[in-house]
Amino acid sequence: MKTRLMTSAAILSMVIGSANATELEVTHWWTSAGEAAALKVFADAFAKTGNTWVDAAIGGGGGAAVPAIVSRIAGGNPMGATVMVHGRQAEELVQAGLMRDLTELAEKEGWKDVVRPATLLDSCTFEGKIYCVPTNIHSQQWMWISIPVFEKAGVPVPKNWNEFVAAAPALEAAGIIPIAFGPDGFQSYLTFNTIIASVGGPDLYTKIYGDRDMDVIRGSEVAKLFAAMADFRRLSAQSRVGNWNEASNQLITGVAAAQIMGDWAQAEFATAGLAAGTDYDCLPGLGLNAIVNTGGNAFYFPVLEDAAASDAQLALASVMINPEVQVGFNLAKGSLPVRGDVKVETTNLCMQKGLDILATGTIIPAVEQYITPDTLASLRDLAARFFADASMTPEAAQEEYAAILEMAQ
Amino acid sequence: MSQRQRRRSLSVALAATPVIIKALVVTVGFTAWTVFYSFTNSGLLPRETFVGLAQYRRLWSTHKWHVAIENLAIYGACVMVLSLVIGFVLAALMDQKIRGEGVFRTIFLYPFALSFIVTGLAWQWILNPEMGLQASVRSWGWESFVFEPLFDADIVIYGIVAAGLWQGSGLIMVIMLAGLRGIDPDIWKATRIEGIPAWKVYLNVILPMMRPTIVTATVLTGVGIVKMYDLVVAMTDGGPGGASEVPAKYVVDAMFASQNLGQAFAASTMMLLTVAIILIPWAYLQYAEKRNARR
Numbered sequence: 001m002k003t004r005l006m007t008s009a010a011i012l013s014m015v016i017g018s019a020n021a022t023e024l025e026v027t028h029w030w031t032s033a034g035e036a037a038a039l040k041v042f043a044d045a046f047a048k049t050g051n052t053w054v055d056a057a058i059g060g061g062g063g064a065a066v067p068a069i070v071s072r073i074a075g076g077n078p079m080g081a082t083v084m085v086h087g088r089q090a091e092e093l094v095q096a097g098l099m100r101d102l103t104e105l106a107e108k109e110g111w112k113d114v115v116r117p118a119t120l121l122d123s124c125t126f127e128g129k130i131y132c133v134p135t136n137i138h139s140q141q142w143m144w145i146s147i148p149v150f151e152k153a154g155v156p157v158p159k160n161w162n163e164f165v166a167a168a169p170a171l172e173a174a175g176i177i178p179i180a181f182g183p184d185g186f187q188s189y190l191t192f193n194t195i196i197a198s199v200g201g202p203d204l205y206t207k208i209y210g211d212r213d214m215d216v217i218r219g220s221e222v223a224k225l226f227a228a229m230a231d232f233r234r235l236s237a238q239s240r241v242g243n244w245n246e247a248s249n250q251l252i253t254g255v256a257a258a259q260i261m262g263d264w265a266q267a268e269f270a271t272a273g274l275a276a277g278t279d280y281d282c283l284p285g286l287g288l289n290a291i292v293n294t295g296g297n298a299f300y301f302p303v304l305e306d307a308a309a310s311d312a313q314l315a316l317a318s319v320m321i322n323p324e325v326q327v328g329f330n331l332a333k334g335s336l337p338v339r340g341d342v343k344v345e346t347t348n349l350c351m352q353k354g355l356d357i358l359a360t361g362t363i364i365p366a367v368e369q370y371i372t373p374d375t376l377a378s379l380r381d382l383a384a385r386f387f388a389d390a391s392m393t394p395e396a397a398q399e400e401y402a403a404i405l406e407m408a409q
Numbered sequence: 410m411s412q413r414q415r416r417r418s419l420s421v422a423l424a425a426t427p428v429i430i431k432a433l434v435v436t437v438g439f440t441a442w443t444v445f446y447s448f449t450n451s452g453l454l455p456r457e458t459f460v461g462l463a464q465y466r467r468l469w470s471t472h473k474w475h476v477a478i479e480n481l482a483i484y485g486a487c488v489m490v491l492s493l494v495i496g497f498v499l500a501a502l503m504d505q506k507i508r509g510e511g512v513f514r515t516i517f518l519y520p521f522a523l524s525f526i527v528t529g530l531a532w533q534w535i536l537n538p539e540m541g542l543q544a545s546v547r548s549w550g551w552e553s554f555v556f557e558p559l560f561d562a563d564i565v566i567y568g569i570v571a572a573g574l575w576q577g578s579g580l581i582m583v584i585m586l587a588g589l590r591g592i593d594p595d596i597w598k599a600t601r602i603e604g605i606p607a608w609k610v611y612l613n614v615i616l617p618m619m620r621p622t623i624v625t626a627t628v629l630t631g632v633g634i635v636k637m638y639d640l641v642v643a644m645t646d647g648g649p650g651g652a653s654e655v656p657a658k659y660v661v662d663a664m665f666a667s668q669n670l671g672q673a674f675a676a677s678t679m680m681l682l683t684v685a686i687i688l689i690p691w692a693y694l695q696y697a698e699k700r701n702a703r704r
Contacts, residue, residue, distance in 0.1 A: 067665035092453035377667035388650020
């Protein structure tokens with residue numbers, strides 16, 4: 001079948017002529033309006049190189065799409081390019097030799113000198129070779145606060161997590177739910193890691209995930225983090241929503257006072273017509289530590305047999321990291337560009353806070369860059385259980401947390 | 410054996426070959442493959458690095474797996490007993506030569522035409538405190554009524570049982586009804602002459618006579634229980650906090666989310682073992698009985 005396809009492709013190219021566009025199938029799960037607009041920036045720029053972007057969106061979010069993408073590559077039916085979560089998700093595919101080595105292009109274009117922070121490219125690197133193109137930075141460690149709700153309750157708007165916990169009784173007395181939260185796996189895990197990184201600070205975070213220092217993980221400093229999570233659980237118990245955007249909506253409607261969610265939550269507030277600084281405030285790193293992580297997405301290029309398509313892959317990789325394309329793409333996506341040498345014009349107070357933190361260099365790698373999907377899934381289960389089950393003590397959760405990290409590869 | 414017979418048996422053998430190959434390769438072969446790789450540390454892709462029983466040790470020390478097994482036991486016991494009882498009672502009621510039987514039969518069987526995904530979604534809405542049953546009862550005047558099983562880790566599995574029963578009981582009813590219709594009417598006449606009350610006849614005469622029907626219904630329900638996955642995914646996705654996990658979901662999660670084939674295979678091997686432990690003595694009993702009957 002494959003040879004027949006290749007023969008017909010060869011005949012076709014003979015008939016039409018070699019200067020014709022090569023089609024490259026790109027799989028992704030970005031289906032919302034903003035995401036589609038962002039991809040169009042890539043597709044248009046790719047078209048200018050004389051190739052054609054064949055869009056292959058997979059519905060149902062990353063959780064549903066990644067297995068489909070992985071099984072296509074592993075099953076011998078690779079696409080031209082695909083988005084993945086930046087980190088160790090594609091590690092085994094790289095190990096098995098199914099992913100294209102981009103080192104040559106990266107050296108020619110000097111990616112090492114422009115990609116900022118450098119950890120983004122490190123996560124694409126396996127045994128000294130580069131296998132993916134980082135495209136955007138999303139950060140998770142944000143707390144969003146409704147300013148009118150605090151005014152209504154007669155409490156000053158808190159400047160950090162500790163002030164917020166202290167203000168919570170006054171909020172509850174005014175009939176306001178302190179924290180909007182739905183106890184699903186996604187929100188639980190995001191909150192879990194945000195508290196570890198923000199309350200714990202970058203040093204402790206590195207000791208936990210980077211060094212896996214078991215004495216620290218079982219120690220009293222980490223115990224404080226789990227106590228903070230227990231506070232969070234208590235203050236969010238009345239929220240009872242489903243998805244994270246329903247939780248954001250509780251802020252918009254004034255039912256709840258705060259939410260811990262990634263920077264993409266801003267899109268919800270913007271859609272509702274709220275303005276940063278007057279309607280809502282934001283605390284990156286929960287106001288305790290000026291940190292953001294550098295998670296995000298990266299594009300991978302599976303090994304293809306067709307020579308023309310392989311050339312087109314390099315053209316696409318080059319386009320994605322092009323300075324102008326980076327700006328256009330990230331403006332539409334609402335994320336930050338991966339290049340240090342480009343400027344994004346933005347007036348939004350909260351986005352500026354994020355850019356400032358990126359510039360001053362207090363940046364932590366996402367957990368996904370340290371641990372395998374296997375460990376991640378176990379941590380996710382633990383987080384979901386802890387936030388849903390009020391009878392689970394912080395001590396028990398810490399012990400289980402330590403056991404998972406001890407077993408991790 | 411005449412020539413014609415021989416030719417016929419050859420064509421029978423030819424026709425059966427694909428089925429035999431399918432059974433050997435797909436069922437036995439792939440099962441063996443799965444068990445084999447459950448002793449390795451295969452991640453996203455299978456690899457032959459043997460780790461002994463490590464995957465099983467990890468499986469049985471994982472809280473999520475214990476919850477999954479417990480949930481399957483609760484779901485299995487409830488659905489098995491209740492769907493058979495409800496199915497039989499509905500069928501017995503239907504068998505009273507009521508008017509509009511076809512209409513009722515359709516109504517009861519209708520949920521079975523829906524997939525588990527649709528069933529799960531519908532019941533998620535029904536049990537949603539903001540817009541489902543709780544909201545309705547409150548709007549009728551009972552303001553303090555609290556009913557939110559999908560948010561309560563202790564009873565969430567019973568919410569799923571309710572949805573499973575709603576979906577599956579109709580089919581059991583139809584099977585039972587077919588069994589009831591197969592009973593010789595003379596038996597009813599005889600019992601009526603004897604003056605035995607109807608419920609006693611059902612319990613002591615009809616039920617034992619419907620044995621093959623009940624076996625069919627039991628097997629169908631049992632298979633549905635073991636492979637239970639989509640209903641949970643649609644209704645709760647394992648929540649709240651993993652309180653409604655089931656073994657099949659554990660396998661799929663391990664395979665795709667954790668990218669850990671070894672762990673997934675260990676879990677599916679345990680599922681197979683559980684089914685075998687229940688099924689083998691039962692099959693043996695059936696077989697032994699048949700042999701006795703022939704003697």
